[in-house]
Amino acid sequence: MNLVWIIGKRFKPKLRIYSGEVVVSKIERIFMLSNIDDATLARVAQALGEEDAIKMIEILKSSEETTDDEIANKTMIRLNSVRKILYKLYDRSLVSLRRTRDPKTGWFIFHWRLQPDQLEGFILSRKRQVLEKLDVRLAYEENHDFYYCYTAGCKRVPFEEAVELVFKCPTCGKPLMHYENERILIALSKKVEQLRKELGE
């Protein structure tokens, strides 16, 4: 499970019912993505493609405009990879591109510039997505009664499903007992509230 999961796939609450500990740690992880700071920029870069994007964004942040050659030299990342990642960032409007021609060789030189406002917009839209997912999750937790066998590795099931299973865990066979999801509800509500505040909603 990584950040690509958060960004790339739709949230399916029914398929993702885990015990409290796991859910809370997942919420934490999702939420870290939504804080605007260097760590988040790094995480966003990571989510966009390769780990190398982090180093590249650092270089892009430190100068007004940079060429792919300069980035490759400063980061020691292969030029091909640098270009591949730059185009990924460009695709999402996170960097802009200016092209000039080298008077000696006649070759094109690409000048890249970080788009901080776009970056902010990118993070805001990710935050909104995270908020939507957490809202769905919260509603699901609020509207269901859960049953659990209290065995590590087994999943909680909602009441309706527990009835069908005659209150027997489908994985380990132990009896299913009522599961208090208050901790999850509190954690989710906190994150939702904080995100709303950050988004000015």
Ligand SMILES: [Zn+2]
């Ligand atoms: Zn079980």
